[in-house]
Amino acid sequence: MRLFRMSESGQSTLVEEPAPTPGTGQVLVRVHASSLNARDLFMLDGRYPVPPGRVPLSDAAGVVEAIGPGVTRFEVGDRVLNSFHPTWFGGPQRTPGPAYHTDLDGWLAEYVVIDQQGLVSMPAHLDFAEAATLPCAAVTAWSAVAGAGPGDTVLVQGSGGVSLFALQLARAAGARVIATTSSEKKAVRLLDLGASDVINYVSTPDWGRQVRELTDGRGADVIVEVGGAGTIAQSIAAVAYRGVISLTGNVAPATTGLDIVDLLYAQVTLRVIGGGSRSDLEDMNRVIAAHKLRPVIDRVFPFEEALDAASYLASGAHFGKVVISH
Ligand SMILES: NC(=O)c1ccc[n+]([C@@H]2O[C@H](COP(=O)([O-])OP(=O)(O)OC[C@H]3O[C@@H](n4cnc5c(N)ncnc54)[C@H](OP(=O)(O)O)[C@@H]3O)[C@@H](O)[C@H]2O)c1
Known part of the structure; x- marks a missing residue:
């Protein structure tokens, strides 16, 4: 072989x-x-x-x-x-x-x-x-959006593997999804996949404020954080009071001048994701099968x-x- x-x-x-x-x-x-x-x-x-x-x-x-x-x-x-x-x-x-x-x-x-x-x-x-x-990116997305459902807004960053699975799984759970991307072409595809709104994080570097505007001041209930150090300050600006930031990656490793007090004021849960178990994979697969997600x-x-x-x-x-x- x-x-x-x-x-x-x-x-x-x-x-x-x-x-x-x-x-x-x-x-x-x-x-x-x-x-x-x-x-x-x-x-x-x-x-x-x-x-x-x-x-x-x-x-x-x-x-x-x-x-x-x-x-x-x-x-x-x-x-x-x-x-x-x-x-x-x-x-x-x-x-x-x-x-x-x-x-x-x-x-x-x-x-x-x-x-x-x-x-x-x-x-x-x-x-x-x-x-x-499915084994890595999808199960990570599954763990990252856990708990989101109807009435919630989930923010996904970019259009990589984890983020698109998070978009699909959050939509299947009945949540609204706002996405960010660097590309206008990809923005169209994100809308096709069910995002209600897409923000270009290059032309709108303070996208956190826009997420708040799009949610009548409330912010996103769950943020799937793939950028890491380079994006987490905007995620804190975008997250709802007592919301969850699911930290999965660090594709944008620049420093942010992050102020921890912002996290304290927002009463945020920073949930660090490490993929998921075989049982998580099986649960996710049942949802993928039930919704015929591809x-x-x-x-x-x-x-x-x-x-x-x-x-x-x-x-x-x-x-x-x-x-x-x-
Ligand atoms: N914790 C875990 O268990 C776990 C599991 C899987 C992956 N991860 C981590 O999660 C991250 C994503 O993994 P992946 O496999 O989905 O990667 P990927 O497919 O390579 O996707 C990366 C995407 O990130 C977006 N991006 C880059 N810079 C960005 C920024 N400043 N703001 C917003 N989006 C940005 C880009 O989207 P656009 O082209 O649309 O701009 C790019 O397509 C990686 O850091 C990876 O190591 C962690």
């Missing part, structure tokens, strides 16, 4: 190896698609140290090709995707567990052997490319061009997810 492994110099290289065999409790997955996240870029370009030899990527979907002794969760032929956290099954995560690409071999391979507990069934209406986008895929690259896919994600041109077909 073909797979990519990280070399000593931090490069990812296409290699050939025999396909693995499943042991007790394990499943052999024929991987059909994987997807990229901002996290993968930090690892592929050496910003985040990864032991040499690791197989990259955390998200994939495929078919169960073979099962080892004692497997009860799946049968040969089942369509599956992986949980982002292979050992966090539900409830609060008390200690950080192992992660793909850093601590364990990931999914940029034609076949993967994995413990049956690390997989869930695919929502029936999705294809492999769509299902492969992940937004920007582009699918062939397996051999996985590194081009990463460069494309790094360019920021994408709207939604970048996928690799195996």
